[in-house]
Amino acid sequence: MPLKVYNSYTRTKEVFTPITPGHAGMYVCGPTVSGESHLGHARPYITFDFIYRYLTYKGYKVRYVRNITDAGHFEEEGKEAEDKVSKKAILEKLEPMELVQKYTNLFHWAMLQFNCVEPSIEPTATGHIVEQISMIEKIIAEGYAYEVNGSVYFDLKKYAATHEYGKLSGRVMDDLLETTRELDGQQEKRDKADFALWKSAAPEHIMRWKSPWGEGFPGWHIECSAMATKYLGAEFDIHGGGMDLQFPHHESEIAQSTICNHHTPAKYWIHNNMITINGKKMGKSYNNVIKLTEMFSGNHPLLTQAFSPMTVRFFILQSHYRSPVDFSSEALLASEKALKRLWEAYEVLKKLPVGLNEEAADAALNSKVVQWLNEFDEFMDDDFSTAKILANMFELAPVINGIKDGHIAPGALAATTLVLLQQQFKTYMEDIFGLTHSTGADDNTLQGVMQLLIDIRKEAKIRKDYSTSDKIRKQLATIGIELKDEKDGSMSWNK
């Protein structure tokens, strides 16, 4: 079954055919490490994480490049050419690179919390100044960029005359000329819409590098083009990022790379939608961000409680990556409970004994189960429809619980079906969706202590000493361990 992905560039779902058979190259715009990551940032990284995991599952050897933007960009017009990173550094009295390091570490910590697989290469913008400069030189040599007062600009009008500028973001060149607002250095550009490839640095600018045009720093768009080209080649398979980056960032990348490499950079453009809060995009400009640290601690006015990274991850998986998703404490709480239910069913499933029956006693149920399971790959192949797979998992949960409770006869499903059920849940829950759950079962000390408590509680129950048995259960609950009495008289627990 071929994988189909929605290509923002052509606005259609296309069959994914990699440039090099068996391999897939994917570039995703990474964070600007001038501040702490917030909930909105979580979406692309979790989205491209399951995309990466799925490509791997499909058998592709994937090179996943995600950059760190550690050289800042311009502030508003009117102020001196200031760099976001260096400005903040002065405020916090830190070296720019100290700040960059701090937020990079924090970002990596958050990715670890979300169980995101590390990218194959995580290049930094400051580490690729040389590549960026040589790319700019090539663009100048091609005649599509010009130097003014130590800055270099891309000649958009010339490019648009012979290339499709605006195709990705659905923009018309003439409109851009009309609506582009006044930016710093506007008067030295040939055309208002031209964007900077290299900016001359004002004296107070801390982050600066030598270049053929004087000391300065690279423009915003060139870093991604340079690093993507270096590690993935002139043409690669997938370029990803948030929808809000389509214009001008990705559009400009296409222009630069096309001139420099004589080829449009990415074959498939994949963009995730935004996380909104009360219907508004979560973003710095709206002042409505919930930082990830606040999310995990519950320390924010909009949060009624702390939410674990896995709850957030599940929340994101529950909607399609191209749909906007609205955040609320209520919605997160629903996800938390849903995930718990699913995870418990999965734990039950893992322990379900597989019989030897070749024939399913309940053929109708058996074929339904098989169909639900086969649909996992189908749904994923259809532009990563994670929500539909979860819906199927919730259809399967009562079947799993039913077998355990004895509602459904042990032989209702064929042994092969049960094995498939176990395999698919493991593959999807853990390998593709990247969900994890610490049950404490891997902790031998805890295991021993729990066994002791369970034994004592069992004895108390036999004596009908319910105050003791209730006390054990209640006390454990206060430290986050849930003890359950099973129908057969045994007890189970989880953290």
Next chain:
RNA sequence: GGUCCUGUGGCCGAGUGGCUAGGCAAAGCUCUGCAAAAGCUUCUACAGCAGUUCGAAUCUGCUCGGGACCUCCA
């Protein structure tokens, strides 16, 4: 102002022509020392108006509402 997207039951959210999405919440029942969990059952919606069609949440038009981008933004 321009370009584009969107409006689904109490809440969140799948779904592009015909078949119960799913989750959470709520109600009832079963199980149970109690509890939790689980199981069964109930709740069956597609902003409004008009049109196309044998048939529309799904296509078209209009109206109303929400949003994104056009500027740093995931």
